[in-house]
Amino acid sequence: MIRLNVNGQAHELDADPEMPLLWALRDLLGLTGTKYGCGQALCGACTVHLDGEAVRSCVTPLSRAADRKVTTIEGLANTALQDAWCDLAVPQCGFCQAGQLVTAAALLAEVPQPSDEQIDRSMAGNLCRCGTYSRIRAAIKRAAGAK
Amino acid sequence: MRALLLLLTASCASGKTAAVDEKPPPPQDSRALRDVASFTSIGDRSERSRALFLEASRVFLHPRCANCHPSGDVPAQGIDMHRHEPPVVRGENDRGVPGMRCTSCHQDHNLELAKVPGALVWHLAPIEMAWAGKSPHVICEQMKDPARNRHRTLAEIVEHNAHDKLVAWGWNPGHGREPAPGTQEQLGRIVQAWVETGAECPPEVAR
Numbered sequence: 001m002i003r004l005n006v007n008g009q010a011h012e013l014d015a016d017p018e019m020p021l022l023w024a025l026r027d028l029l030g031l032t033g034t035k036y037g038c039g040q041a042l043c044g045a046c047t048v049h050l051d052g053e054a055v056r057s058c059v060t061p062l063s064r065a066a067d068r069k070v071t072t073i074e075g076l077a078n079t080a081l082q083d084a085w086c087d088l089a090v091p092q093c094g095f096c097q098a099g100q101l102v103t104a105a106a107l108l109a110e111v112p113q114p115s116d117e118q119i120d121r122s123m124a125g126n127l128c129r130c131g132t133y134s135r136i137r138a139a140i141k142r143a144a145g146a147k
Numbered sequence: 148m149r150a151l152l153l154l155l156t157a158s159c160a161s162g163k164t165a166a167v168d169e170k171p172p173p174p175q176d177s178r179a180l181r182d183v184a185s186f187t188s189i190g191d192r193s194e195r196s197r198a199l200f201l202e203a204s205r206v207f208l209h210p211r212c213a214n215c216h217p218s219g220d221v222p223a224q225g226i227d228m229h230r231h232e233p234p235v236v237r238g239e240n241d242r243g244v245p246g247m248r249c250t251s252c253h254q255d256h257n258l259e260l261a262k263v264p265g266a267l268v269w270h271l272a273p274i275e276m277a278w279a280g281k282s283p284h285v286i287c288e289q290m291k292d293p294a295r296n297r298h299r300t301l302a303e304i305v306e307h308n309a310h311d312k313l314v315a316w317g318w319n320p321g322h323g324r325e326p327a328p329g330t331q332e333q334l335g336r337i338v339q340a341w342v343e344t345g346a347e348c349p350p351e352v353a354r
Contacts (some may be wrong), residue, residue: 060297
């Protein structure tokens with residue numbers, strides 16, 4: 001059995017330790033907000049927090065997450081960020097946005113007032129096929145309190 | 148007549164090389180490293196030291212090692228040393244930036260299904276230890292310079308090359324990737340012999 005703490009809730013999963021965390025979140029726990037994009041850590045759609053650090057859940061084996069705190073888009077506590085996302089109508093198709101938000105939250109947790117360059121560097125690995133990058137940057141700045 | 152001329156030319160050329168260089172022949176397999184014992188044929192101690200470093204530099208400059216010793220802020224990947232994908236930068240501690248750390252994807256072991264390479268404490272070498280695009284001479288001087296080698300002694304440099312677990316990944320890259328030449332044990336012996344012979348650096352033109 002593998003013990004997980006997901007969004008503050010304890011779980012015990014009878015699963016292969018090598019199962020990707022993304023599979024466990026979506027298929028075993030029903031948390032489908034986190035998306036499957038590329039399966040190779042290349043797009044960022046599956047990003048979640050592991051003890052506050054943004055990780056790609058599609059390549060994170062369950063064993064790495066055992067006894068650690070996992071936060072998914074469903075448990076993201078940064079409401080300022082989510083409000084900014086809604087206010088600026090950031091998503092287009094929306095598929096990548098959970099990963100974008102989770103990565104942005106990790107950035108703001110460490111850099112509360114990021115510059116454009118810091119935003120671009122931290123968000124560069126989260127792809128958006130709709131090209132919402134400028135709105136993503138604006139929403140992060142708004143959530144950070146910058147005008 | 149023409150065949151005889153060619154034969155004479157070849158004989159002269161090979162004789163000249165042996166007399167000037169005094170170096171052992173290169174190994175048959177380009178992925179092998181020469182054994183330390185093969186360098187004893189080089190009589191001059193300093194010359195032997197330079198030759199030993201040149202041999203070690205085949206490991207340092209191999210893409211498996213140089214990819215994470217970039218000259219800029221972006222690592223490379225693959226045997227063709229293309230730009231890392233997804234886009235990443237070294238960050239303040241050579242471990243990426245908030246939201247995009249090396250460990251966001253890389254773990255303490257190779258992931259065979261996802262093909263993501265990994266080893267303990269995966270990170271970039273500091274910029275002062277950049278190897279990609281540098282000559283063996285530059286790397287040698289850099290490796291001996293306490294200001295650029297994190298104040299390591301020569302003994303610590305030997306130890307690092309011979310036993311460091313992240314260095315070891317170069318010979319265990321996973322997923323069919325070409326490993327660095329030779330073995331880590333061989334590299335350790337070569338670097339040890341280089342230190343014992345005076346830690347001399349090869350000339351700038353040497354490759």
